[in-house]
Structures are given as structure tokens and as C-alpha cells.
Amino acid sequence: MGSTATAKIVALPMVDKHADPEPVETKASAAQMSAAEIQVPEPEPIPTVSLTKVFLGLLGYVTRERMITALLACISIGALFLFWYLGTKYRLEFYIRFKNVPTPYEVYQQLTQVGLSNKYLFNIAMSVRRILLGFMIATIIGVPLGLAIGKYERVRDFFMPVVEIMRPIPAIAWVPMSIMLWPNNEASIVFITFIGAFFPILLNTIHGVHSLDGVLVRAARCLGASEIRLFMNVILPGSLPHIFTGLAVGMGVAWVSLIAAEMISGQFGVGYFTWEAYSLVDYPAIVLGMITIGVLGLACSGIIRMVGVLLMPWLAFAPGGRR
Amino acid sequence: MSMTMTEAETHKGFIDVRDMGVTFGANDNKVVAVDNVSLNVQPGEFVSLIGPSGCGKSTLLSIVAGFVKPTRGEALLDGKAITKPGSDRGVVFQQYSLFPWLSVRKNVEFGLKMAGVEQSKRNTTARALLDLAGLLSFENHYPDQLSGGMKQRIGIVRALATSPQVLLMDEPFGALDTQTRVVMQEILTNIWQQFRISVLFITHDIEESIFLSDRIYVMTARPGRIKAVIKVPLPRPRTAEMTDTPEFMNLVQELKGLIREESLAAMAPEIKDRGLSGFGMKVGPKGVGEIF
Ligand SMILES: Nc1ncnc2c1ncn2[C@@H]1O[C@H](COP(=O)(O)OP(=O)(O)O)[C@@H](O)[C@H]1O
Numbered sequence: 001m002g003s004t005a006t007a008k009i010v011a012l013p014m015v016d017k018h019a020d021p022e023p024v025e026t027k028a029s030a031a032q033m034s035a036a037e038i039q040v041p042e043p044e045p046i047p048t049v050s051l052t053k054v055f056l057g058l059l060g061y062v063t064r065e066r067m068i069t070a071l072l073a074c075i076s077i078g079a080l081f082l083f084w085y086l087g088t089k090y091r092l093e094f095y096i097r098f099k100n101v102p103t104p105y106e107v108y109q110q111l112t113q114v115g116l117s118n119k120y121l122f123n124i125a126m127s128v129r130r131i132l133l134g135f136m137i138a139t140i141i142g143v144p145l146g147l148a149i150g151k152y153e154r155v156r157d158f159f160m161p162v163v164e165i166m167r168p169i170p171a172i173a174w175v176p177m178s179i180m181l182w183p184n185n186e187a188s189i190v191f192i193t194f195i196g197a198f199f200p201i202l203l204n205t206i207h208g209v210h211s212l213d214g215v216l217v218r219a220a221r222c223l224g225a226s227e228i229r230l231f232m233n234v235i236l237p238g239s240l241p242h243i244f245t246g247l248a249v250g251m252g253v254a255w256v257s258l259i260a261a262e263m264i265s266g267q268f269g270v271g272y273f274t275w276e277a278y279s280l281v282d283y284p285a286i287v288l289g290m291i292t293i294g295v296l297g298l299a300c301s302g303i304i305r306m307v308g309v310l311l312m313p314w315l316a317f318a319p320g321g322r323r
Numbered sequence: 324m325s326m327t328m329t330e331a332e333t334h335k336g337f338i339d340v341r342d343m344g345v346t347f348g349a350n351d352n353k354v355v356a357v358d359n360v361s362l363n364v365q366p367g368e369f370v371s372l373i374g375p376s377g378c379g380k381s382t383l384l385s386i387v388a389g390f391v392k393p394t395r396g397e398a399l400l401d402g403k404a405i406t407k408p409g410s411d412r413g414v415v416f417q418q419y420s421l422f423p424w425l426s427v428r429k430n431v432e433f434g435l436k437m438a439g440v441e442q443s444k445r446n447t448t449a450r451a452l453l454d455l456a457g458l459l460s461f462e463n464h465y466p467d468q469l470s471g472g473m474k475q476r477i478g479i480v481r482a483l484a485t486s487p488q489v490l491l492m493d494e495p496f497g498a499l500d501t502q503t504r505v506v507m508q509e510i511l512t513n514i515w516q517q518f519r520i521s522v523l524f525i526t527h528d529i530e531e532s533i534f535l536s537d538r539i540y541v542m543t544a545r546p547g548r549i550k551a552v553i554k555v556p557l558p559r560p561r562t563a564e565m566t567d568t569p570e571f572m573n574l575v576q577e578l579k580g581l582i583r584e585e586s587l588a589a590m591a592p593e594i595k596d597r598g599l600s601g602f603g604m605k606v607g608p609k610g611v612g613e614i615f
């Protein structure tokens with residue numbers, strides 16, 4: 001107590017004025033105080049400069065990091081090609097048989113001959129069209145339904161039993177049923193692609209809603225958000241990271257399903273192209289078809305990831321960084 | 324109350340909680356969180372609610388905010404029963420509750436956007452409020468780029484953007500370190516000084532409650548009841564230096580005495596019977612106020 005008393009006297013004679021019971025005096029000192037208070041220096045140091053420094057440092061780190069990433073990517077893909085090349089060159093026969101496998105060069109030749117033919121490009125176009133249609137329908141149905149199931153117990157109780165039964169059935173198992181259900185081949189293939197994409201999108205969206213911090217919903221309610229606005233302004237953006245995970249997974253499964261469907265029941269498409277090559281004993285074309293599928297799948301998930309980055313810039317700062 | 328008639332006429336924001344009781348669960352796992360609590364906040368008054376952890380402070384605030392329905396009694400705002408959350412009551416939570424996908428400015432604009440205010444007006448209001456919080460230069464940052472203290476300051480001005488009649492704060496500085504906390508208390512008094520709306524502030528920090536409040540309600544351990552109401556006669560505006568005055572110290576002692584019993588009661592009954600010394604703990608001259 002003693003030390004504080006001296007501190008008081010030394011620091012602020014004004015304090016005594018405050019203790020003054022006369023209201024007029026108090027008011028005057030109050031005015032003085034508020035002026036003094038404004039001058040209170042910003043006590044929480046805001047590290048603007050050092051922040052940019054940190055950011056620049058981070059940028060350097062990232063480019064270095066990226067170079068290593070790119071290098072490792074080249075090495076791993078290079079190793080795959082080397083294995084393929086050596087296997088076909090020496091006609092490796094060690095349980096797996098490279099006897100009929102075309103060499104990388106043969107496949108390259110195939111690409112230059114067939115690669116730009118209308119037939120090949122048309123097959124690609126057909127597959128991409130089916131993917132886009134099936135994937136888009138799955139997104140349009142899966143995301144809103146997932147949001148509703150995630151938000152409302154009753155909607156969940158109603159839909160989840162059906163979802164749980166349908167989910168374990170792989171899209172390929174839908175092929176016969178799909179052919180029976182839909183009026184033409186095209187529709188049935190799109191349907192199978194849709195089935196493949198739908199469940200990952202739906203389930204990740206539901207998970208996104210569930211993992212949304214409840215305090216954000218309460219905060220929005222306090223700020224006067226109506227039910228619809230809550231959906232559009234809080235639940236949807238809050239679930240977006242998980243929705244994009246669902247889209248990426250869904251796109252992968254959509255390709256798997258599409259290729260299987262095209263191989264079994266298709267006319268046209270990259271899966272059909274690959275299977276036809278097998279029937280015609282055109283070995284280089286098989287590999288060309290496979291590589292085409294790989295590249296298309298990669299491009300599609302790349303696009304989704306890019307859209308995700310553009311749509312969710314805040315994730316760059318989220319704890320734990322992106323992903 | 325400590326306000327003049329003219330203030331009562333111009334200001335709204337009279338919170339009146341009457342004979343409130345809240346029970347969670349049923350039968351065996353029944354928890355009486357709040358029992359027979361009556362309290363009020365006069366228009367423009369800063370009232371703190373202090374009590375041991377688990378005594379139902381958050382529950383009480385949730386009722387006034389409109390999230391929880393009381394089992395008994397009623398909560399009124401300017402004579403009207405509170406039934407659901409609304410922008411007439413700004414709320415600041417202990418957890419950081421900024422929307423991570425919105426920039427700082429968009430966060431502050433949120434309530435105005437929900438109210439259908441046009442973009443340019445929202446922008447102006449949000450920028451003025453951010454300026455008040457000393458964070459205008461961060462308007463285009465995302466919340467994850469800011470420190471905890473900055474986030475809570477934005478949380479406060481976001482709650483003020485829709486010009487609510489009352490501000491409800493549930494241990495808003497509880498997650499901050501001591502230094503930041505003290506600074507935040509000063510910033511809050513400054514902001515409040517300008518708005519002069521009714522505030523119901525929950526805390527378990529004795530100094531904080533005295534520094535900020537006009538009146539302090541002390542709650543008992545669960546089931547929460549009102550144990551005492553303390554007036555804080557310190558003049559306004561409050562400054563950090565006041566915390567060293569004898570008046571302030573006396574209030575701290577008075578509150579510590581009141582709370583000591585309750586924090587003991589909040590622990591296991593054996594501790595209460597044996598006293599802390601029975602557990603090899605030393606009860607110093609300051610009592611056990613620190614636990615709390
Ligand atoms: N939704 C709930 N369901 C059941 N019990 C609850 C619920 N909310 C709070 N409680 C209980 O009510 C009591 C008071 O909680 P709370 O109001 O959070 O206390 P405080 O904020 O004072 O720490 C606690 O025992 C807590 O476990």
C-alpha cells in the first residue's frame with residue numbers, strides 16, 4: 001500500500017481532483033482527462049514493417065520451397081518414364097511382363113499420328129462434356145442439399161438413411177441400372193459420372209457445416225442475419241473449404257466412374273478409345289489413352305484447386321496455412 | 324440510479340431481468356444454472372457481472388442476448404420481453420468470433436449489410452468505427468492476420484456498428500494476456516465514453532470489473548444467485564492511474580472478501596470444510612482472490 005501511495009503522488013496529482021466531490025470540478029478534470037487519454041500511445045505495437053519483412057522472407061522461402069517441389073516432381077515422373085523405358089527396352093519378364101508393352105517412343109509416335117486426329121480430339125471432347133455435366137449436376141444438387149442436411153436435424157433425419165444405403169454402391173455398379181433407367185447411352189453415362197461425384201461433394205459439405213464454429217452463427221444472429229442471409233453469408237462461406245475438398249475428391253471419383261462407364265457401355269470418350277484400342281490390339285493407343293486420362297484428370301483437379309485459391313484468399317492466413 | 328432524468332429520456336436500453344431461473348437437462352442430470360436472479364442495467368449504465376466459473380454468468384447473458392430461454396422469470400429490454408437475438412443488442416464473445424472469410428472492414432459492415440444498408444454508407448460507418456478502434460490501416464486484412472487484442476477490438480466495434488441500445492460482453496478479454504487486457508480495458512472505456520450505451524459485462528477479474536463499471540453484481544457459486552451489488556463511485560472518464568487510488572484498492576478488498584467465500588464454495592465441498600490450508604496451500608493476506 002505504501003509504495004502505491006507514493007507512486008500515486010508522484011505520478012498524478014490529478015487523481016486528487018477526481019476525488020473532489022464537487023461536480024463542477026469533476027467535469028473540468030474529466031475534460032482534461034479525455035484529452036490526456038487520447039494521447040495514450042497505441043500500446044499494442046503493430047508490427048507493420050516487420051510483417052512485410054516476414055512476408056518477404058516467407059516469399060523467398062516459398063520460391064525455394066517450390067523449386068524443390070518442382071525438382072522432386074521432375075525426378076519422380078522421370079523415374080517412372082525411365083522404368084517404363086528400361087522395361088520395354090530389355091523386354092523385362094519378371095512376373096510382370098513387358099513383352100507387349102509399347103515403348104515410350106511408340107506411344108509418342110502414336111500421339112503425333114493419332115493425337116491430333118479428329119477422332120481422338122472428339123473422344124476427349126465427349127469425355128470432358130460428360131464430366132462437366134455430371135460434375136455440375138452433382139455440385140448443384142450436392143452442395144445445397146449438404147448445407148440443408150448439415151443445418152437442419154429434420155432434413156438430416158429424412159435424407160441420411162437413403163444416403164447411407166446408396167453411398168457404398170460404387171458408381172460402376174450403377175452401370176446396368178443406369179442403362180435401364182435412362183433413355184439413351186449419353187444420359188446414362190452422365191448419370192454414372194454424377195453418382196461418382198455426388199457423394200464426396202455431399203458428405204464433405206455436410207462435414208463443412210458441422211465443423212463451422214457455432215459462435216460464428218450466434219454472432220451472425222446477433223448482427224441481425226435472417227435465416228436465408230445466414231445461409232448465404234455464414235454457413236456457405238464457412239463451409240467452403242470443406243466443400244472444395246469435396247469437389248476435388250468428387251472430380252477424381254467422377255473420372256474413375258466415367259472411364260469405367262465408357263469402357264463398358266460407351267460410344268466415344270477416352271475410356272472407349274482405350275478399350276477399343278485393346279480390342280483392336282493397338283497397344284500404343286492403349287497407353288496413349290491412359291496418359292490422356294491421367295492428364296485430363298490432373299487438369300480438372302488443378303482447375304478446382306485454382307478456383308479454390310481464388311475464391312478463398314483468406315485461407316492463406318488461416319492457422320496451419322493452406323490445406 | 325446514477326444518471327439524470329434527461330439521460331433516461333433520451334437513452335434507451337434498459338435491461339430488466341426478473342426472478343430468472345434456468346435449469347438444464349432433466350431428472351438425474353438436471354443442472355440448476357441460474358436461480359432466482361434479478362438484475363437491471365439502466366440506460367447508459369455500465370454493469371459488470373462477476374462470479375466464480377460455472378455460476379451461470381454466460382447463461383444469463385445468453386438469455387439477454389436471446390439464445391437461451393429461461394425456465395422461470397423473464398428478461399426485458401425497454402419493457403419488451405426478449406425472445407430472440409437481434410441487432411438491438413450487440414454481443415461480444417470470449418472466443419474470437421470474426422468471420423475469417425471477410426476482411427476486417429467487411430466484418431464490421433456485416434450487421435449493416437444484414438439490415439440492408441447500402442454499400443457506401445456501410446463503408447463510411449465501418450471506416451469510422453475502425454478508426455475509433457485504431458485499426459483503420461488494417462481494414463483490408465483478414466482476421467487471421469491479426470493479434471487477439473486486435474480481433475476483440477474489431478469484435479467490439481462490429482457489435483456497435485448497428486447502433487444497438489445495449490452491448491453484452493462475455494469475458495471479452497478473458498483469452499488475452501495481462502498487458503493486452505489492461506490496454507483493452509482502457510480502449511473499451513474510451514469507446515463506451517463516446518457511445519454511452521448500456522453495457523452488461525461479464526468477467527471474473529475483480530480489477531477489470533471495478534475499472535470499467537458503474538455497478539457490479541456479485542454472483543454466488545452454482546446455482547448462481549446475486550450475492551451483492553456494489554456501486555463504483557469512481558469518477559469518469561476512468562484512467563489507468565485510478566487503479567492505484569485508495570478508493571480503488573478498498574473496492575478491490577471488498578470484492579475479494581465477497582468472492583473468496585464463493586470461490587471456495589465453487590470447489591469441492593471437502594475443500595470448503597477443511598479450508599485451503601488443509602491441502603497444504605497457503606492462504607495469504609490477499610485471500611484466494613487470485614484463484615478466481
Ligand atoms: N447447454 C447446456 N446444457 C447443460 N448444462 C449447461 C449448458 N450451458 C451451461 N450449462 C451448465 O450451467 C452452468 C453454468 O454455465 P455458464 O453459464 O457457462 O457459467 P459461467 O459462464 O459462469 O462460467 C454450468 O454448470 C454449465 O455446465
Ligand SMILES: [Mg+2]
Pocket residue numbers: 380381493
Ligand atoms: Mg462463461
